[in-house]
Amino acid sequence: ENTYDVAAIEARWPAVWDRLQPFAPSDDGERERRYVLDMFPYPSGDLHMGHAEAFAMGDVVARYYRQQGFDVLHPIGWDSFGLPAENAAIKRNAHPAEWTYANIETQATSFKRYAISADWSRRVHTSDPEYYRWTQWLFVRFFQRGLAYRKNSPVNWCPKDQTVLANEQVVNGACERCGTLVTKKNLNQWYFRITDYADRLLDDMEQLKGRWPERVLAMQRNWIGRSEGAHVRFAIEADGERPAVDVPVFTTRPDTLYGATFFVVAADAPLALDLVTADRRAELEAYRDQVKGLSEIERQATEREKTGVFTGRHAINPLTGEKLPVWAADYVLADYGTGAIMAVPAHDQRDLDFARTFDLPVRTVVDTGAEDAAETGVATVGEGTLVNSGELSGLDRDAAIRRAIELIEGQGTGEHTVNYRLRDWLLSRQRFWGTPIPIIHCPSCGEVPVPDDQLPVTLPEGLRGEALAPKGTSPLAAVEEWVNVPCPACGGAAERDTDTMDTFVDSSWYYLRFVDPQLDTAPFESEAVNRWLPVGQYVGGVEHAILHLLYSRFFTKVLFDLGMVDFTEPFGALLNQGQVLNGGRAMSKSLGNGVDLGEQLDRYGVDAVRLTMVFASPPEDDVDWADVSPSGSAKFLARAWRLGTDVTSDVGTDPSTGDRALRSMTHRTVSEAAALMEANKFNVAIAKLMELVNATRKAVDSGVGGADPAVREATEAVAILLSLFAPYTAEDLWNRLGHEATVATAGWPAVDQELVRQESVVAVVQVQGKVRERLTVSPDIGEDELRELALASEQVQRVLDGRGIRTVIVRAPKLVNIVPA
Ligand code: ANZ
Ligand code: ZN
Numbered sequence: 059e060n061t062y063d064v065a066a067i068e069a070r071w072p073a074v075w076d077r078l079q080p081f082a083p084s085d086d087g088e089r090e091r092r093y094v095l096d097m098f099p100y101p102s103g104d105l106h107m108g109h110a111e112a113f114a115m116g117d118v119v120a121r122y123y124r125q126q127g128f129d130v131l132h133p134i135g136w137d138s139f140g141l142p143a144e145n146a147a148i149k150r151n152a153h154p155a156e157w158t159y160a161n162i163e164t165q166a167t168s169f170k171r172y173a174i175s176a177d178w179s180r181r182v183h184t185s186d187p188e189y190y191r192w193t194q195w196l197f198v199r200f201f202q203r204g205l206a207y208r209k210n211s212p213v214n215w216c217p218k219d220q221t222v223l224a225n226e227q228v229v230n231g232a233c234e235r236c237g238t239l240v241t242k243k244n245l246n247q248w249y250f251r252i253t254d255y256a257d258r259l260l261d262d263m264e265q266l267k268g269r270w271p272e273r274v275l276a277m278q279r280n281w282i283g284r285s286e287g288a289h290v291r292f293a294i295e296a297d298g299e300r301p302a303v304d305v306p307v308f309t310t311r312p313d314t315l316y317g318a319t320f321f322v323v324a325a326d327a328p329l330a331l332d333l334v335t336a337d338r339r340a341e342l343e344a345y346r347d348q349v350k351g352l353s354e355i356e357r358q359a360t361e362r363e364k365t366g367v368f369t370g371r372h373a374i375n376p377l378t379g380e381k382l383p384v385w386a387a388d389y390v391l392a393d394y395g396t397g398a399i400m401a402v403p404a405h406d407q408r409d410l411d412f413a414r415t416f417d418l419p420v421r422t423v424v425d426t427g428a429e430d431a432a433e434t435g436v437a438t439v440g441e442g443t444l445v446n447s448g449e450l451s452g453l454d455r456d457a458a459i460r461r462a463i464e465l466i467e468g469q470g471t472g473e474h475t476v477n478y479r480l481r482d483w484l485l486s487r488q489r490f491w492g493t494p495i496p497i498i499h500c501p502s503c504g505e506v507p508v509p510d511d512q513l514p515v516t517l518p519e520g521l522r523g524e525a526l527a528p529k530g531t532s533p534l535a536a537v538e539e540w541v542n543v544p545c546p547a548c549g550g551a552a553e554r555d556t557d558t559m560d561t562f563v564d565s566s567w568y569y570l571r572f573v574d575p576q577l578d579t580a581p582f583e584s585e586a587v588n589r590w591l592p593v594g595q596y597v598g599g600v601e602h603a604i605l606h607l608l609y610s611r612f613f614t615k616v617l618f619d620l621g622m623v624d625f626t627e628p629f630g631a632l633l634n635q636g637q638v639l640n641g642g643r644a645m646s647k648s649l650g651n652g653v654d655l656g657e658q659l660d661r662y663g664v665d666a667v668r669l670t671m672v673f674a675s676p677p678e679d680d681v682d683w684a685d686v687s688p689s690g691s692a693k694f695l696a697r698a699w700r701l702g703t704d705v706t707s708d709v710g711t712d713p714s715t716g717d718r719a720l721r722s723m724t725h726r727t728v729s730e731a732a733a734l735m736e737a738n739k740f741n742v743a744i745a746k747l748m749e750l751v752n753a754t755r756k757a758v759d760s761g762v763g764g765a766d767p768a769v770r771e772a773t774e775a776v777a778i779l780l781s782l783f784a785p786y787t788a789e790d791l792w793n794r795l796g797h798e799a800t801v802a803t804a805g806w807p808a809v810d811q812e813l814v815r816q817e818s819v820v821a822v823v824q825v826q827g828k829v830r831e832r833l834t835v836s837p838d839i840g841e842d843e844l845r846e847l848a849l850a851s852e853q854v855q856r857v858l859d860g861r862g863i864r865t866v867i868v869r870a871p872k873l874v875n876i877v878p879a
Pocket of ligand 2: 500501502503506546549552
């Protein structure tokens, strides 16, 4: 009766919740709507400790808003396309769908056990044709707007995964998935024109200030990398069979034009081959072969010895008329700026290193007060006054930049410009397990989108195991009957595009689909989506700071432009939960410090694990599983649950006659917990809840007694607060208090401000100078009342042992001193 039996409690409630469906929003407009979303999982296996933490945080938020009376949308789904499924299928001679959907079922079972308060009827899998039909539909809209296009250019290539990667998927020069160094390859690939949105992606961050972690905003700002400067066109002189040509450079320092002593084009850009004179072509080609295998990081590393090849050509500085040798080198990147630079070795370190390697002149044009770069080998990059610079001489840097731009604009050889680090999003992949690109290539019509009524273009059947092994071309290309189709425009023989989409396309719009995942006439209904979005609280790992969040922001802006949504940012607030470590290190196979979630749940119970995750630290901080105490959490839960047995008053008993001190404690806790929840200080809210449990226990044991209505009031508050963190225990406690399920929608306890203000204090009662009792009293208790309370105390009476009283000194509300006769 009075034992807290975790297994029995966990067995009792899921069926009830299934029946009541308390987690499905009503969407009837009666209550304010709130969308709480966790980044949806990838079905890589069963849930792990990281999921347990992240989803505990999101669930706490969803449950809190539900108690506060919001109509909460808290859906769950799976990001279920992607390489791991394909690799597993190759290994097991299976179909990726088998592995994927089996893992989804495993995770779904675990999520249910973990008691995520999700509306399961809205479940979405991005690999379902019913979902990817709309991913394709959206792709077609982007294509029709000119926002999806194909081009041939050097792309990031992972030699191990045999597929291209978006810039965002290259981390320190390596494939973010497998760690292999990424190389460049010239390929015809599909892109989304995210660069058209660079300024809006930057400007709209204003809306997110203070609501997203500052470091995420900084990472996005940095990734977009807006730099102001100028395009300056240099004329490359004709040479023998090679005609004259204008080549623009991007520079942030047009003030240094007089200091340019050579000109560099990216060795791997097609331009380098166009420029090079016949006698140097072989040398350049050999050099290009060498460059091909290098990552961007290696190419730009400052420690590396500079390499390059003279092209045999010369560029004319438009301001000075000076002739500069044109080099091809790898430290200039083909896909940044214009792929060509004017080199100013005195004021740019990489140019200086190059000049010193190849014995090129160094000319100081900004006097910064520092020693000459030519002497020291250290480029001077600070502010200063222009020297040796014709009419720019004497100006400070900013004035010189403005003047230089005026001069080139006057000449027609250049103009002010803004350059971005952000590249268009390379979205095509040469892999099987993804959304097929819904384009048909027709020899006479070109790229023709698949008509809406023929969507989805489903993946071809019959491919499995070895047939999916990476070969650099898409496995889809091997299925002829799938590839060969009539052109939708002219009916002639045509071929399907055989690439699939980056899975980040799937995840760029899933939060919209959750509003009505069964809709089969559109990806979503604008009106419904506008009711629910932007997402009120998004929860997920900081590893998505750029990729997923930037792409989703881009998608939302395009949908806004298409008139499909009326907001421009998808995620109003973002919470990045920390990691779960073990022994101060991330859990990993190689360290052997992994902790199995299922085992933890078996050993301590779901609620204890959830509570531990949330109580361990502020949600943004890491949780070190070696430092926490799930057994301590379990003990606390048992203590809280046992209060239910002590309450003897009936449901609905008016609390107003109850013990003041306990009531005040209850109301203060409820009020503080709300403020703490709103501030994402979930761990502190739990600490407050623990204090309330202790105070209630003490009140029951020290004479207030289980019949006092204040004890019921306190215990009901405990159940409701506990329902955010430990849903099983809270539900069972609620039930023991005589309530019908479910505590999840019981409603946040009403706070009486007067009781909140009336803080209680501890009054010390001394007999002959010795402390014999501590009483919890109201701070404005009267002297008489306090004297009476003190004399009524059992402890005091025992010590007095029948003796009379000489004097009682009362200093309300803190002290009573009794001197016996
Ligand atoms: C002349 C110059 C003089 C430059 C000087 C810098 C200092 P951010 O701020 O990152 O945009 N640059 C331009 N395109 C490049 C490319 N494709 N590969 C490598 N470097 C490139 O950097 C802009 C500066 O980086 C440009 O300004 C250019 O060098 C170089 F005292 O032009 B500067
Ligand atoms: Zn055609």
